Amino acid sequence: AQTHYPTHLRGRIDLAMVQRLLADDLISIDRWYLCGPSDLVTTLREGLASEGVSTERMNIELFRGAGRSAPVNNVPxxxxxxxxxxxxxxxxxxxxxxxxxxxxxxxxxxxxxxxxxxxxxxxxxxxxxxxxxxxxxxxxxxxxxxxxxxxxxxxxxxxxxxxxxxx
Ligand code: FES
Missing domain, CATH: 3.10.20.30 (Beta-grasp domain)
Structure with a gap:
């Protein structure tokens, strides 16, 4: 069976989609819970912050991918x-x-x-x-x-x- 999603809900979740869903009213949201792969979460977090949403109102959970940034240990x-x-x-x-x-x-x-x-x-x-x-x-x-x-x-x-x- 084929599922029919409305066109405006198709595709990757990004800032533009969130803005469409919330009729651009991002600021009145009390708390954001961003959960997913780090690309998605970091992109949304930066996008929301650039729209004026305080990072203190964002809770984040990352799904850990295979890639991990290089260790930054400066001492042996x-x-x-x-x-x-x-x-x-x-x-x-x-x-x-x-x-x-x-x-x-x-x-x-x-x-x-x-x-x-x-x-x-x-x-x-x-x-x-x-x-x-x-x-x-x-x-x-x-x-x-x-x-x-x-x-x-x-x-x-x-x-x-x-x-x-x-x-
Ligand atoms: S920030 Fe979650 S365990 Fe370190």
Whole structure:
């Protein structure tokens, strides 16, 4: 059986289609939930932002594709102090690993969900040293300025880093 979709609903979901569907009234939407492959989600997110929708009103979930951006680890090996539920752990982190990966490898029960920089579950604060994030769709600029990072996206750029999941 052939399904007949109205012409204006056919094709790839892009900003133009969303604008058609919502009669161009993007601003009155309280919350956006963008979920799908990263191309689709990032394109829509940028498009909505350029139309004046605040990124704080967008929730994002990425379907993780095969491609992952190149690791941005600037230091070959680093030592990470991890504070979680009142306990301090010190672990070694190999080049290319994320802070979250090194925690999980060492049986530290660090929180995570999407592993794609989108949900914010893995958020923690860097209190010593520095990291660089592959991508960040979950933290706003005030949080980043306050030292929060997404540990699933974070690669140390200093030989020692302290990560606080409790703050
Ligand atoms: S686990 Fe979702 S942002 Fe890190």
């Amino acid at each position: 090996n680093s030592k990470i102090a991890i504070r979680l539920s009142g306990t301090e752990h010190t672990v070694d982190l190999a080049a290319g690993e994320t802070v979250l990966e090194s925690a999980l490898k060492n049986n530290i029960d660090a929180p995570y969900a999407c592993l794609g920089g989108a949900c914010g579950t893995c958020k923690a604060r860097i209190t010593t040293g520095a990291v660089s994030m592959e991508q960040n769709f979950a933290l706003n600029s005030a949080e980043v300025e306050a030292g929060f990072v997404l540990t699933c996206q974070s690669h140390p750029t200093t030989p020692t880093v302290t990560v606080d999941y409790d703050s």
